[in-house]
Amino acid sequence: MPIKTVEPQRLYRQIAGQLRALMTSGEFKPGARLPAERDLAKQLGVSRPSVREALIALEVEGWVEVRTGSGVYVLDRAARSRSRVKVPEAEWGPLELIRARRVVEGEIAALAATQAKRKDMDAIAAAIQLMEDDSQRGVAPLAGDRAFHTAIAQACGNVVLLETVQTFWGARRGPLFERLGDHFESVPSWRKAIGEHQQVLTAIRDHDPEAARAAMQQHMDKSHARFSASWRRANQS
Incomplete structure (x- = not known):
């Protein structure tokens, strides 16, 4: 048998794999509620966002059901067999993606504040209006x-930055x-995001790169917080 290349596995997939194995072995039986995110994170030695990404992956693939206000429950084998959705091996964890965007798009916003022309600002404003x-x-x-995010990257005049945002x-x-x-x-939550976008646009219009960077980073931080909220607060903020 030829030796195969060993590829690093995304952390949320490793966590999902452990939980899947526990469900398959009967440690977590069908109908059982999984431990709380904080407890799983402590037991596994990982962050709560990584656990959340793993639970979402298991939900997409039909292993668990997230019940708002109650918890995460193991589905029976019949329900799992009906699931045809498979999370791609290369898919990024959504919360990890937001953290990466905070770094990259914060700098993009700062650069746009120094280079944006009137047409760029009009495009950013039009995007916010479309959201409204x-x-x-x-x-x-x-x-x-x-x-909105594409127009800001476009204002930088750098195709690599533009294509990076498009990849995000x-x-x-x-x-x-x-x-x-x-x-x-x-x-x-959409209304809050629109307000955060408006703050980014205001800083770009003022040609204030530090304010633009800070506004974009705050937007990403608040987005991360919204997606990391308690399941009890789902669809409430």
């Missing part, structure tokens, strides 16, 4: 959100992030 329009109709404002957004459309959004994105 969609949220008022009860539609998830993802198109406007993507246009491609990952934003993956099954893990979409399922996390199902639990935690709501009209109130």
Whole structure:
């Protein structure tokens, strides 16, 4: 048998693998509620965001059910066999992605504040308005959100930065992030994000790179907090 290349596995997949093995062995039986995130994180020696990403992956693949206000429950084998969704091996963890975006897009916003032209500011403002329009109709404002971050990167005049942001957004459309959004994105959360976007635009219009960086980083921090909230607060903020 030829030796195969060993590839590093994403942390949330390692956690999901351990929990899956415990369910398969009967340690966690069908119908049982899994330990709380904080307890799993302590037992596994990892962060709570990594545990949350693992639980979302298991939910997408049909191993568990997240019941808002109650907990995470093991599904029976029949339910798992009906699940046809498979999380791609290369998919980034959504909370880890937000942390990466904080670093990269904070600097992109700062650069845009020094280079943005009138047309760029108009494009950013138009994206925020699109978010406003969609949220008022009860539609998830993802198109406007993507246009906002893309327009800021476009203002930098660097195709590598632009394509990096586009890659981030491609990952934003993956099954893990979409399922996390199902639990935690709501009209109130969209309204908060729109306000945070407006602060970024204000700093770019003022040609203040430090304020633009800070506003973008704060937006990412608050996004991370919204997706890390207690399951009891899902769809409430």
